Amino acid sequence: MEDQADAGEVRIDVNALATDLENMMHDNLSVSSRCCIFRVPNVLSRHNPKAYAPDAFSIGPFHYNKPHLKATQKLKLQYLHDLMSRFPDTNPETKLRDVTAAISEVRGEACECYEGSIGMSMDEFVKVLVLDGCFLIELFCKARYYKFRGENDPVFSVNCMNSLLYHDLLLLENQIPWLVLKRLFDRTMNIIVTLPLTKLVTNFFGGLLSRGSSIYQEELQDENKHILDLIRNSVIFPSSIAKQERSLNCTTDWKQMPTATNLQEAGIKLEKATTSPPSNILDIKFDNGVLQIPQLLVQDVTESLLRNLICFEQCLPHCEEVITSYAVLLDNLINTTKDMEILCKSEIIDNLMDIEGATIFFNRIFNDTNMLHFYYLPLVDEVNKYCQRRWPRYRRVLMHDYFKHPWALISVIVAAILLILTLLQTVFTIIK
The missing domain is CATH 1.20.5 (Single alpha-helices involved in coiled-coils or other helix-helix interfaces)
Incomplete structure (x- = not known):
C-alpha cells in the first residue's frame, strides 16, 4: 500500500517555484520612477476602446507591428530619409549611424519610461525609437517650415492625414519619451531651425481645444515626459487653477455643480469668457451671478484627447488631477441635450459634433475614474451658495414648475x- 501511495505522489520543486515567483514579482512589481507611458486600464478603455487605440500610426513599442498600422511605415521611412538627407556636409548613412548611437546610449532610460514589458529586443526597441522619433521631428518641422515640404508630401498633400495624426499622436499608449525626441532634435533640426522643440510641437497641435488659442509656454522646455504630457502642461501651466494651493485632505464629499439648465433657472448668467488672448480653458470664474467659462472646441478628436489626458493623470503617481477636475465640472454642467444647447447658444461650447453625441460624451467621460482633489471645489461651493439664496431659489421653482x-x-x-x-x-x- 505504501509503495502505491509513493507511486501516486506528486513531487514539487520548491526552489524552482520560488525562483519563478521571485522573477514574476521582479517583472511586475518593479516600476521605475521614470515610468510615464502606461497601458490604458481596461476599466477606462472599455467605455470607448477606439479613443485609446491608433488608427494609422504606431509610435513606440506598444502598438508596433500591428497589421492595420503597417501601411504608414513606408511614410515614416520616407520622413527618416528626408531628415537624414538635409545635411550637405554629412553622408545620410553616417548621420543615421550617429543618431542611432545617440539613442542606443539612452535605451535603458527610455525603456524604463514604459509600463511593463516592451515586447521586443533592445536592438528592435532602438530601431523603433529612431524611426518614430525622426518621423515626429521631421513632421513638426515640415508643419512649421513650408520649405522642407515636397510638392507631393505624403502627409501635407493628403486631406485626412491631419485628423489621423491629431488622434494617434496624443494617445497615452502611443508615446515615446521626451528625452529621445530631445536627443534626436539636438542632433538634427536644432542645427537648422531656431525654434525650440516645444514650440514646434505645440505649433502643430495649436487650436485643438480652442480656436485661435496658443498652447505654447516658453517656460516648458525640458520638463515634459512625452508629447501628451507637454500638451497637458501647456494647458495647465498658464491657468490660475494650477496656482491654487492643493489641500492635503481628500475632497470626496463635494456638492455637484448644478446643470446649465438649473443655473439658468436660478438666474445665473452663463457667458463665454472674452479676453485677448483667449482665456485658458481651465480658468472658469463666478462673480455676482455670472459664470464665465472660456470656450471649448468640441470636435472628433476632443473625446480622445481628454480621455487620454485623464487616463495619464489616473496612472501617473502623485499627478495633480486638474484635467480630471475640468471634465467632472463639464459633466456636472451637461446632463441633457438642453444643457448642451444652452452652452452652445452661450458660445461656451463650440460644437462641431451633433448635440446628442456631444452630450453623451460629456456624460460618460468621468466614468470609473477616481479623484482625490477637486480643483473647482471653491467655485462650486460659491455657485451653490448663490443658488441657495432666497430669490434664486424661488425663481428656480417658478421657472421649473x-x-x-x-x-x-x-x-x-x-x-x-x-x-x-x-x-x-x-x-x-x-x-x-
Whole structure:
C-alpha cells in the first residue's frame, strides 16, 4: 500500500517555484520612477476602446507591428530619409549611424519610461525609437517650415492625414519619451531651425481645444515626459487653477455643480469668457451671478484627447488631477441635450459634433475614474451658495414648475389678471 501511495505522489520543486515567483514579482512589481507611458486600464478603455487605440500610426513599442498600422511605415521611412538627407556636409548613412548611437546610449532610460514589458529586443526597441522619433521631428518641422515640404508630401498633400495624426499622436499608449525626441532634435533640426522643440510641437497641435488659442509656454522646455504630457502642461501651466494651493485632505464629499439648465433657472448668467488672448480653458470664474467659462472646441478628436489626458493623470503617481477636475465640472454642467444647447447658444461650447453625441460624451467621460482633489471645489461651493439664496431659489421653482412651458406661463398670467380683476371688483363693491 505504501509503495502505491509513493507511486501516486506528486513531487514539487520548491526552489524552482520560488525562483519563478521571485522573477514574476521582479517583472511586475518593479516600476521605475521614470515610468510615464502606461497601458490604458481596461476599466477606462472599455467605455470607448477606439479613443485609446491608433488608427494609422504606431509610435513606440506598444502598438508596433500591428497589421492595420503597417501601411504608414513606408511614410515614416520616407520622413527618416528626408531628415537624414538635409545635411550637405554629412553622408545620410553616417548621420543615421550617429543618431542611432545617440539613442542606443539612452535605451535603458527610455525603456524604463514604459509600463511593463516592451515586447521586443533592445536592438528592435532602438530601431523603433529612431524611426518614430525622426518621423515626429521631421513632421513638426515640415508643419512649421513650408520649405522642407515636397510638392507631393505624403502627409501635407493628403486631406485626412491631419485628423489621423491629431488622434494617434496624443494617445497615452502611443508615446515615446521626451528625452529621445530631445536627443534626436539636438542632433538634427536644432542645427537648422531656431525654434525650440516645444514650440514646434505645440505649433502643430495649436487650436485643438480652442480656436485661435496658443498652447505654447516658453517656460516648458525640458520638463515634459512625452508629447501628451507637454500638451497637458501647456494647458495647465498658464491657468490660475494650477496656482491654487492643493489641500492635503481628500475632497470626496463635494456638492455637484448644478446643470446649465438649473443655473439658468436660478438666474445665473452663463457667458463665454472674452479676453485677448483667449482665456485658458481651465480658468472658469463666478462673480455676482455670472459664470464665465472660456470656450471649448468640441470636435472628433476632443473625446480622445481628454480621455487620454485623464487616463495619464489616473496612472501617473502623485499627478495633480486638474484635467480630471475640468471634465467632472463639464459633466456636472451637461446632463441633457438642453444643457448642451444652452452652452452652445452661450458660445461656451463650440460644437462641431451633433448635440446628442456631444452630450453623451460629456456624460460618460468621468466614468470609473477616481479623484482625490477637486480643483473647482471653491467655485462650486460659491455657485451653490448663490443658488441657495432666497430669490434664486424661488425663481428656480417658478421657472421649473410654472414657466417650463409657454402654456404654463400663459395660465399663470391669466390667473394673475383674473385675481387682479376680482380684487378691483371687490374694491368697487365696497366703495359703492
